[in-house]
Amino acid sequence: MPNYKEGLDRHQQLLFPPSMDEYVDENNPVRAIDSYVDSIDLAAVGVFTCNGGSEGQPAYHPSLLLKIYLYGYLNSIRSSRKLERELKRNVEMMWLCMGLSPGYKTIANFRKDNPSVLKQLFRDFVMLCRSVDLIDGEVVAIDGAFLRANASKNQLISEKMTRKDMESVEEKITEYLSSLEYSDTCENKEITPVVKKQNLNRLKKNKLKLSSNLRTLKEHNATQYCKSDPDATLMSKPAHNLMAYNTQIAVDGKYKFIVATDISSKGVDLDQLYPISIQAKEATGNKKIKVAADAGYYNPKEIKKCVDEGIDVYVPIQDKQKQQKDKGKFTRDAFVYDEAKDCYICPNDKVLKRRKTIYEKNGIKRLMYFGTRSVCTVCPIRSQCLPPKTPAKRLWRWEHESLIEAHRTKMQTHKAKTMIKQRAALAEHPFGTIKQKLGWSHFLVRGKTKVAGENALIMLTYNFRRLLNLIGITLFQKLVKASKSGNIEDIKQEIVEYIAVLHFFKALFRQKMCLYIWILKKLS
DSSP states (O other): OOOOOOOOOTTOOOSSOOOGGGGSOTTOHHHHHHHHHHTOOTTTTTOOOOOOOSSSSOOOOHHHHHHHHHHHHHTTOOOHHHHHHHHHHOHHHHHHHTTOOOOHHHHHHHHHHOHHHHHHHHHHHHHHHHHTTSOOOSEEEEEEEEEEOSOOGGGEEEHHHHHHHHHHHHHHHHHHHHHHHHHHHOSOGGGOOOOOHHHHHHHHHHHHHHHHHHHHHHHTTOSEEESSOTTOEEEEOSSOEEEEEEEEEEEETTTOOEEEEEEESSSOOTTOHHHHHHHHHHHHOOTTOEEEOOGGGOOHHHHHHHHHTTOEEEOOOOOOOHHHHHTTOOOGGGSEEETTTTEEEOTTSOEEEEEEEEEEETTEEEEEEEOOHHHHHTOTTGGGTSOTTOOSOEEEEETTHHHHHHHHHHTTSHHHHHHHHHHHHHHHHHHHIIIIISOOOBOSSOSHHHHHHHHHHHHHHHHHHHHHHHHHHHHHHHHHHHHHHTOHHHHHHHHHHHHHHHHHHHHHHHHHHHHHHHHHHHHO
């Protein structure tokens, strides 16, 4: 007879049944969630829930709902219906919620009704990490990614496509009317074209719908409008288009914590550098912060704002003159600015003098520098500089162009190139983890305000997970207790020592693995 292990009899009653606490071990992350949420004064951050009344059943405490969401997002469970199901079958959730099981509507309403609270909780957690020197703000990397909105492209109204469809419908209506007119005048009824009246009615209905869509666009002063989520916009990726929000993050270089986050309805990053940089500066408390971003953030106006605030910015300059170089034409760099005489010197060593004309657009003033017609007409290298019909060379210079020239010089240094490489390692890793490992590639709520709240919850959960991985659950619980009692200095040194030991063993392990691989190569 084979010898197998036997389980407990499901119907046997135990004399001393185990408590719920025995099912959750001491190193379970659910204990960290419980300790953290219990340390928060939710009333101080303005949490909004139904607080119950003298009549009817009592309401669920906000801390209970926050625990449910933190556990759910840590375990890639975001749907309120799935969270409700977990409450009734997941032992960890039963322990965390002490046997309470709110309905999916109650769970969903907490996330929907408290966007500002979720944003404040994210900021408070960043402050907690900063209080024990896990964030220093020496180097901060910025990046953006499109996260899919809870909206369908089928509900999108686009002005360009609507006008195109309107023209097509009007053409078809004209064809039908012409066909009807021909059928009335046709003498040979055997060859009379068959025109169905319902087709014409369908086209007229479609025309009315398109006219209504154009009125909607005009009312909202927009070129595109999504009926299911008006704040979401159609954003383009190399492979496809999607209804999305542009999520921005700033990642601290010390231990890769996200220190600032925001969302935008625009599909480009040109106007996002200053807002996210100033948030990162405030969050880290470092007045000499260094910020690195990719070329998509390059905007002279935004760089000027950052420099005025004392933020050291590293953003690659987009090469917009490549086509000119490929054609053998002179680029703007070939014209040298003489600061003393306030003029430009062209490749033929001629002067382009400043004119009184000033061009202003989007808050940027540009000064015009113009060559003379007599000089440019007889210039021996004119073909490399001007089109045939252009009489003389003209250049525009921003009033703060010297700042951009200094930035261009800085970006040629070894330090700047190192910063750009470091940026990719810092900022792109969180989005990879968020989208691929945790499955947070889309939002579940609608409207920019609510989406900003869910975005803050996502980033808070990412930081929470990262802190647990860095210092462990036991030390995290000590940190929470110390923060609540105001004795942060007592735990700070312990965290430093723990991380130092952890890094030592990691380095030792890598060293031994390299040695092991080297020995294997030698033996083979």
